[in-house]
Amino acid sequence: MTTALSHGLWACPCCRRLCRPSAGNRGGAGRCPRCGATAHPRKPDSLSRTWAFLIAAATLYVPANLLPVMQTSSLLGSSRDTIISGVVYFxxxxxxxxxxxxFSVSILVPLIKLGALAYLAFSVRRPGATGPHRLGRLYRAVELAGRWSMLDVFVIALMVGMVRFRTLATIEAGPGAAAFGAVVVLSMLAAASFDPRLLWDASGPSSHEH
Structure with a gap:
């Protein structure tokens, strides 16, 4: 498979211009002649940073769903509600x-997104199981879902507002809300750290990762 990298060309991350680095700088970073941005052949430590963010997000996914996201106090008493109990309530x-x-945007979608990113990162190390075209479509789907990641936080805020409206209660954010917000941010960082060009490198005659 012929790639720009196989011909010694890099893509500028800002203006997308193809750059040809100097002869002694093919493994590091170079400057784009058009905009002056720093260009790399591939995102530095892409897989390492992706796995780090994924592991952190997966670790926080459990307390995000088990710990209370809000603490409600009213004339009838107080309660501590998790995301799951909020789903059951509505x-x-x-x-x-x-x-x-x-349930979809707060439990199902984050889990699918983390699983898809883990599968993509694993596919770079074990090429051949799935074609790069299918993996590319999967990455674009994950990237599209990432644009709606803040919808998860919005739904939690909506749930709090609905409970406040219905019960005239005083509501405070619980530790689960912080964990949930961290999962959203970490999953977005994981998607941004992953370099999809590695999928094509792995499918070619030789693999490239810098």
Missing amino acids: WTSGSPGLALLI
């Missing part, structure tokens, strides 16, 4: 659509 209170929305 389901039993006659709002199944909102319950499914919260």
